[in-house]
């Protein structure tokens with residue numbers, strides 16, 4: 255099976271078309287991995303070799319769990335409906351979540367900017383709120399378990415503010431949610 259394995263290993267310098275990626279574990283196209291009995295191993299392989307695809311797949315899988323029974327879960331524990339996000343956090347405590355930025359109306363013409371996800375990077379939210387207030391010269395406060403609201407329309411500058419202050423956060427892990435309705 256050496257040749258098969260070689261073919262499926264990502265080669266340096268080659269751009270793998272996302273849609274044609276094959277799994278090195280079960281040798282199927284990635285989208286079929288979840289039907290493979292060793293899906294857990296597929297995921298491990300993916301995580302190592304194609305982390306981007308792994309992320310996508312895991313997210314897809316989480317979405318599907320609402321309808322199907324979680325047959326790919328390692329432990330078959332009863333799951334609550336709608337608890338997607340929580341399940342993920344519980345299973346992988348250490349893995350940073352995406353940070354999200356969004357804008358929400360405040361009054362007639364004003365906006366606030368909401369940022370979530372910082373605490374998964376082990377950032378102290380109060381310090382972060384203080385930093386944002388200085389940086390943008392406006393009010394900023396911790397408004398939830400992992401949410402900061404900045405009293406101003408600063409979303410366009412917020413990505414830079416975050417990556418400058420915390421270089422360990424890459425732009426890729428910051429998601430711009432656009433405008434929120436309140």
Ligand SMILES: [Zn+2]
Nearest residue numbers: 277280287296
């Ligand atoms: Zn596979």
